[in-house]
Ligand SMILES: NC(=O)c1ccc[n+]([C@@H]2O[C@H](COP(=O)([O-])OP(=O)(O)OC[C@H]3O[C@@H](n4cnc5c(N)ncnc54)[C@H](O)[C@@H]3O)[C@@H](O)[C@H]2O)c1
């Protein structure tokens with residue numbers, strides 16, 4: 001695979017974004033038709049948001065999986081994501097008298113390719129399970145198939161966007177495949193536009209992204225294509241958040257972001273085991289560390305381990321790339337992030353067994369939550385899969401409740417037949433808890449929490465103004481001089497992320513999530529009024545678990561193992577539960 005690891009980004013080479021000051025020409029005319037290949041967790045929500053924010057553009061999401069497409073065309077979408085249904089309904093069905101439908105879901109892949117000016121390729125790129133690089137490298141088979149299909153079908157110049165997460169150099173490969181197979185006279189320009197949405201908050205992330213990265217080849221046609229894609233995003237994303245850079249930087253930035261995020265979780269999880277072995281409490285440690293603005297509070301919640309389809313896959317891919325570049329120490333560094341995650345899952349199960357008198361044999365364990373995180377029905381790489389498997393190995397009977405994961409999915413993930421008597425999948429959490437010896441919380445669904453707001457960190461007031469504080473501190477010694485305007489060296493470390501005069505960053509809860517912007521709430525308010533239904537997130541919020549009722553149903557002694565620090569342990573202890581939380585010392589658990 002062709003790779004250019006030394007290429008500098010346009011931003012650093014030119015000292016400015018290359019989009020600045022460029023004049024639009026004919027080849028930059030507005031994009032009229034967009035195709036998203038791959039109608040999964042990325043393609044579906046991305047298509048819905050583009051269609052919603054660019055109502056004069058036709059957006060067609062295509063997939064080879066007809067069940068998925070049927071679901072996108074129904075009222076039961078194939079993925080659960082707060083506010084997704086509302087956005088899909090507006091763009092797919094239109095609003096009488098206000099807007100025409102401009103979002104379509106189809107299996108007619110060739111037709112959608114032919115019609116499109118711009119094609120997002122958001123197909124799956126899972127870790128290879130066999131062959132060279134098995135367990136580490138990405139399987140690029142689906143991406144290559146989609147690329148060849150574009151080359152075969154497109155009959156006019158088309159911009160092809162690599163949306164899937166891929167190793168560096170993949171865009172170059174796509175460009176070569178397209179060029180070699182193009183119809184006469186048809187030109188393609190490949191861009192990298194990695195997606196940073198997190199499931200459960202996809203709509204917020206897509207509507208209000210921290211940044212949009214557009215990587216392009218350093219040619220005139222590359223920059224023109226990047227500008228045209230930037231114009232699509234400019235329908236709703238502020239221009240300063242749309243960053244253009246070289247294509248390899250964009251590809252690597254995606255893997256790098258995930259690796260850095262996962263590394264924080266493995267770091268805090270490694271610290272959680274030190275807390276358990278001492279008298280420290282991980283929530284307090286996480287809060288204290290997160291107040292340092294260089295560290296910040298996000299992605300610092302200790303847990304039973306990270307899951308999801310991305311972190312492990314992308315870090316193993318980075319490991320593989322490092323090995324291929326003969327950088328074994330770098331490979332070992334990133335691999336250790338995944339190893340600590342495995343350790344955390346095993347450690348949690350070990351705690352359950354140790355606490356329950358070293359045997360789970362024939363004991364009923366209620367598992368609350370099976371998805372890899374709240375607000376999604378996705379179970380890919382969920383920590384729950386390995387924990388439940390270990391519980392079964394200990395001969396426990398496991399009753400599972402999750403508000404969004406389908407019954408068959410759970411059996412598939414556990415590789416068990418649906419008539420296996422050791423597993424009960426319950427549609428009611430109280431059925432799962434009835435006669436249980438222990439409750440194990442594996443997903444942080446708000447409905448399991450017994451506290452108003454999850455996690456301890458309180459919002460702090462605005463950070464004191466640096467200049468004012470400096471003036472106040474030095475006024476005595478300066479004898480009338482102004483320490484700032486008179487050029488006193490403050491000794492301030494410019495490496496700090498906090499710069500004098502800048503406003504304080506958000507110091508909210510450890511698992512900070514952006515809220516849905518007002519313009520979405522206004523739009524979705526209309527269909528809701530007609531049906532007077534509650535949105536799905538609202539319905540879920542109303543189903544809060546009654547822990548007193550749970551206590552009346554369980555066997556004695558009652559254990560709660562909180563793998564997500566979701567409950568207020570003190571409150572549960574007052575109801576007679578014995579609570580074991582991640583990262584609290586055993587002496588605090590009684
Ligand atoms: N899930 C996330 O939160 C997330 C976030 C950012 C980036 N990503 C990346 O985005 C990509 C897609 O992820 P996902 O979670 O949406 O995957 P997914 O498995 O949910 O969806 C991929 C879809 O692509 C379809 N597909 C595969 N080959 C096709 C082809 N040739 N033509 C038409 N359809 C085809 C599949 O049938 C499937 O429905 C991956 O590279 C992933 O790493 C995922």
Ligand SMILES: O=c1ccn([C@@H]2O[C@H](COP(=O)(O)OP(=O)(O)O[C@H]3O[C@H](CO)[C@@H](O)[C@H](O)[C@H]3O)[C@@H](O)[C@H]2O)c(=O)[nH]1
Pocket residue numbers: 165195196197198199200258261265298299300301302303304305306307308309310311372373374510511
């Ligand atoms: O403080 C935290 C935050 C998260 N998690 C866990 O980490 C996993 C991943 O969480 P999150 O990052 O919120 O979800 P993903 O949907 O996997 O999103 C990640 O992976 C996507 C796919 O590449 C990227 O686009 C996103 O930016 C990146 O956050 C989940 O199991 C969480 O429960 C923790 O244990 N502690």
